[in-house]
Amino acid sequence: MMRTYKFIKIAFLVLIIGIGCSELFFRICYREELKDQEPPLIFQPDSRYGYRHIPSSEGYISKPGIGKRHVKINSKGFYSPEFSTEKKADVTRIMIVGASFATGIYMDGEKNYAVQLQERFDQAKQKVEVINCSMDGQGRGLANLQLLTAELSIYKPDLILLEMSFPISLGVMERSIYKNYLLTYTNDSTKIKAKNVVDELEGKTFFKTLYDLSYTYRAICRETINKNSFSQDAVLMRAYRDKTSRASEMEEFYLTSKKSVELLKSTQEQLAKNGSNLLIVSYYTEKNNLQSYLKDNGIHALFLNLEFKPEDISLPDSHINERGHALIATALYDTLAHDHFSLLSHKANQL
Numbered sequence: 001m002m003r004t005y006k007f008i009k010i011a012f013l014v015l016i017i018g019i020g021c022s023e024l025f026f027r028i029c030y031r032e033e034l035k036d037q038e039p040p041l042i043f044q045p046d047s048r049y050g051y052r053h054i055p056s057s058e059g060y061i062s063k064p065g066i067g068k069r070h071v072k073i074n075s076k077g078f079y080s081p082e083f084s085t086e087k088k089a090d091v092t093r094i095m096i097v098g099a100s101f102a103t104g105i106y107m108d109g110e111k112n113y114a115v116q117l118q119e120r121f122d123q124a125k126q127k128v129e130v131i132n133c134s135m136d137g138q139g140r141g142l143a144n145l146q147l148l149t150a151e152l153s154i155y156k157p158d159l160i161l162l163e164m165s166f167p168i169s170l171g172v173m174e175r176s177i178y179k180n181y182l183l184t185y186t187n188d189s190t191k192i193k194a195k196n197v198v199d200e201l202e203g204k205t206f207f208k209t210l211y212d213l214s215y216t217y218r219a220i221c222r223e224t225i226n227k228n229s230f231s232q233d234a235v236l237m238r239a240y241r242d243k244t245s246r247a248s249e250m251e252e253f254y255l256t257s258k259k260s261v262e263l264l265k266s267t268q269e270q271l272a273k274n275g276s277n278l279l280i281v282s283y284y285t286e287k288n289n290l291q292s293y294l295k296d297n298g299i300h301a302l303f304l305n306l307e308f309k310p311e312d313i314s315l316p317d318s319h320i321n322e323r324g325h326a327l328i329a330t331a332l333y334d335t336l337a338h339d340h341f342s343l344l345s346h347k348a349n350q351l
Helices: 001-027 114-123 141-150 188-202 207-215 215-227 232-242 257-273 291-298 323-339
Strands: 041-047 050-053 058-063 065-073 092-095 128-132 157-163 169-172 172-180 181-185 244-246 251-254 278-280 301-303
Touching: 001 215, 092 141, 114 128, 114 323, 141 157, 141 169, 141 257, 172 188, 172 251, 181 188, 188 232, 207 215, 207 232, 215 257, 232 244, 244 257, 251 323, 257 278, 257 291
Parallel strands: 050 172, 092 128, 092 157, 157 278, 181 244, 278 301
Antiparallel strands: 041 050, 041 172, 058 065, 169 251, 172 181
């Protein structure tokens, strides 16, 4: 009897030590990958664009590779310092429109390239105002073109830097907030499914407590998600981990090159009537003579030909960090200011 008791005592002690060592291992070696995550709850559904930012909303973001920080949307619904609708007569206004790289919400650091570009113009005492009207998310190409002509032209930008892929992308995705979770879905039916996942999580008290307390259990959950992401357990684990309920993956399509050129040309012409010049911007190295193809079709484009190193990326997340944004800001400033390109609307076509 005493031997049995002693054996149980030793086994229990070994188990406790093992659990402790496991916790220590995962908290030290996988602290970033397994840390608490939080999406910025700043989105509302939009019938035309799928979703947009809630004006004057704020929240926090935290995910692997991105340190927890505060996110504030301005009164016009953009992740940008406040700006007036009316542009000052003696100021050149540059508008940046793009997706997640351009917004800079999903990055490790505070200053996206729009802010850093503004700082460079300020340091040079040039009367240039940079405003950022970007919206994060894949497949925003067509939505951003529609947004430019339907709403953003009221800000009278002299030059619009449009970050986009070619051919133009079209994403089917909506976002909204439900019980402090971010929902992503493609239609009303999948929205209900996303809500149901959140509702089911409310009753999983033991699971949530164990996940909050144990990094070992977080590692087990991550392995479950990676091995069988479509099982109900994995769906619940992923939703709680990310604080995001995904009822379905985003559907992304691409227009044909011909249709993309037609839309870009019509948008470019429409904006020019309003005194704004459109410039397509790519951060990466030009491929397949795309710049020549766009130029031959009357589309103004700028390829920055940047190469981002691992230290420029918010690893393990794929978005560039503040250092990567600095590379973009410097390349844009050198092109727009140092290389004698005029920013004035009636000369911007020289770009």
